[in-house]
Amino acid sequence: MNFDVWWLAYPVLGAFVGFFAGLLGVGGGGIMVPSLATLFIAQGFGMDKVVHMALGTSMASIVITSFSSMRAHNAHGAVRWDVVKRITPAILIGTFGATFVASHVPSEPLAIFFACFMAYVSAQMMLNIKPKPTRDLPGPVGMSLVGFGIGAISALVAIGGGSLSVPFMTWCNIKMQNAIGTSAAIGLPIALSGTVGFIVNGWGAEGMPQYTAGFIYLPAFVLVTAFSIITVPTGARLAHKLPVATLKKIFAGVLVLLCLKMLHSVFG
Known part of the structure; x- marks a missing residue:
């Protein structure tokens, strides 16, 4: 295996992602996708594949972090498994x-969609937007439509779905602790299904670099995951010692800057 000096950046990215995941309870997709896309461009990978590879590699990494998060929340009895069973299919x-x-x-529209969605997530964090509980969970058809939407958007931006599923569940009168725990459990099937999808769709694609499985760049996946x-x-x-509300606003600002950097790299 030929060593690439850019691989040294992946442990740093993994450490950064893991720290903020533990501190703020957020998935790493918002950090990983723009960072990986920028690093892939620096490594000279085909411009038409960098965003797809960033999405696939990020989704694969979320499999590990979401499993750990699900176990931790389940140990505290915070997962509503009845909701998980209804929404997962x-x-x-x-x-x-x-x-x-x-x-x-193409990479350019994907990058724009990702940046716009992360701007929405950042606004949620900065303004601390929380929908008021007004209703119960919908029936089977409603839950299926919501689940399909959460899954689809999560795949397009490579997130665990928490920025969508937590507000939805709190809106449906599920306690915040249970909404967060249940969202962590929902994140695992999202990550698994997304990973399989990005492997299948990227398998045999032309112009892919070495060490890939579909759209997943294996050196980045291994090093980011290990250090996160x-x-x-x-x-x-x-998280129990620092002002998390302030840190969330800083984190939101970081997301915006990373997205701007990605857009500059992709279009520049």
């Missing part, structure tokens, strides 16, 4: 199906 279909859409969309696991506990410990 549609989430699997929506996530897997959206990877086929993503694979056929190490720093998650540190972030979780500091």
